[in-house]
Amino acid sequence: MRLFEDAALFDEGRKYFKDFHLPGTELKLWERFFEKADSDRFFQCLKTGTPWQQRERKLYDRTLPDPRLTAFYGGSTGFAWTPELLEIKAKVEAQCNITFDRVLLNFYRDGNDSVAWHSDTLPAEGKHHAVASVTFGETRLFKVRHKTRKDVSRLDIPLTHGSLLLMGETMQDHYEHHVPKTSKETGPRINLTFRIGEPGTIRNPYSPSV
Numbered sequence: 043m044r045l046f047e048d049a050a051l052f053d054e055g056r057k058y059f060k061d062f063h064l065p066g067t068e069l070k071l072w073e074r075f076f077e078k079a080d081s082d083r084f085f086q087c088l089k090t091g092t093p094w095q096q097r098e099r100k101l102y103d104r105t106l107p108d109p110r111l112t113a114f115y116g117g118s119t120g121f122a123w124t125p126e127l128l129e130i131k132a133k134v135e136a137q138c139n140i141t142f143d144r145v146l147l148n149f150y151r152d153g154n155d156s157v158a159w160h161s162d163t164l165p166a167e168g169k170h171h172a173v174a175s176v177t178f179g180e181t182r183l184f185k186v187r188h189k190t191r192k193d194v195s196r197l198d199i200p201l202t203h204g205s206l207l208l209m210g211e212t213m214q215d216h217y218e219h220h221v222p223k224t225s226k227e228t229g230p231r232i233n234l235t236f237r238i239g240e241p242g243t244i245r246n247p248y249s250p251s252v
């Protein structure tokens with residue numbers, strides 16, 4: 043019956059690729075980059091197996107908890123890579139043709155969790171690199187704006203379960219990004235940002251980078 047066939051197709055899902063052609067940088071999205079079964083498996087295993095931390099940051103005279111949980115793997119100070127993170131990393135590296143050495147995990151427990159406008163922390167060597175962002179779980183909006191140019195349209199990109207977003211190496215120089223809170227009924231979401239190089243000391247106070 044046709045209805046059944048359509049439902050099966052929908053379940054299976056289709057891969058989808060988009061190049062945003064941003065002025066001055068590269069921004070590319072692969073939806074369903076990971077198959078649904080793998081995405082479900084990674085979500086469960088990362089949710090329960092990660093030593094999630096509640097970090098705090100000083101803003102002027104106040105100390106505020108980050109509105110999300112985090113964990114950092116790799117580099118010289120992160121946790122040791124797990125087999126699942128290495129599996130995800132290998133697939134991302136093969137697609138992007140880039141080798142990453144750290145990953146920051148963010149856990150957005152519900153719609154109250156978020157990340158403020160920021161660009162990622164400048165690595166110690168003083169030059170930005172590409173950042174690859176993988177999402178498992180609930181879809182949340184990823185907003186992008188140019189730092190100075192008002193004529194460049196802002197983007198609202200829904201990052202779905204199993205998606206891969208590649209930010210080119212000049213993205214952090216020219217653009218900021220943000221995941222807003224939402225009042226809609228919202229389940230948990232895990233985001234992984236694969237990075238290169240040790241973080242530098244000059245930090246945007248809102249940047250979640252470690």
Ligand SMILES: O=C(O)CCC(=O)C(=O)O
Binds near residue numbers: 146148157219235
């Ligand atoms: O959760 C996201 O999609 C973005 C996270 C982020 O911007 C970061 O970890 O620097």
Ligand SMILES: [Fe+2]
Binds near residue numbers: 160161162219250
């Ligand atoms: Fe970021």
